[in-house]
Amino acid sequence: MTTLYIDADACPVKDEAERVATRMRVPMILVCNGGLRPSRNPLVSLVIVDQGPDVADQWIAAQCGAGDVVVTADIPLADRCIKAGAHVLTPAGEELTRTNIGQRLATRDLMSDIRAADPFFRGGGSSFTRADRSRFLQALDATLTIAQRGR
Known part of the structure; x- marks a missing residue:
């Protein structure tokens, strides 16, 4: 059975994910360090992990x-979830796969090095938009359908 896991601490699409999971009858687990209210939805569980770096990620x-x-x-x-065989989506609806995760890891490491070398570097992502939410909803629907079919 497919389960939807949400890295929930800073996820901007929790409500959208719950709507899709409910419509498709997929259990959803929100994982965080605290600060979220449990949902009344019987398909949605809340797992609160200990405080600390990457504890929710490890879970x-x-x-x-x-x-x-x-x-x-x-x-x-x-990367770890892909290696475990899971399908992975970003909150903006981008699918991360074995094919593109290496490039994303390399870019992440490069940006980390740039920030470490220049504390005044102001690089950053763009703000989260309606188009991102829409893209996420479409991608989650498609990905859950594929996951439920076992592909």
């Missing part, structure tokens, strides 16, 4: 597997 990576879907913006977590 998700240990639980997910083939046929599951993970929503995260964390590239190292995405």
Whole structure:
């Protein structure tokens, strides 16, 4: 059975994911360090992990597997989930796969090095838009359908 895991601490599409999961009758697990209210939806579970760096990521990576879907913006977590056989989407609806995760990890590492070398570097992502939400909804629907079919 497919399960939808949400790296929930800073996820901007929790509500959208819940709507899709409910419509498709897929259990959804929100994983965070706290600060979220439990949903009344019987398909949605809330897992609160201990405080600390990457504790939620470690929990998700240990639980997910083939046929599951993970929503995260964390590239190292995405890599671990892909290796476990899960489908991975970013909150902006980008599918991360074995084909593109290496490039994303390299870019992440490069940007980390640039920030470390220049503390005044102001690089950053663009703001989250309606188009991102729409793209996410379409991608999640398609990805859950594929996951439920076992591909």
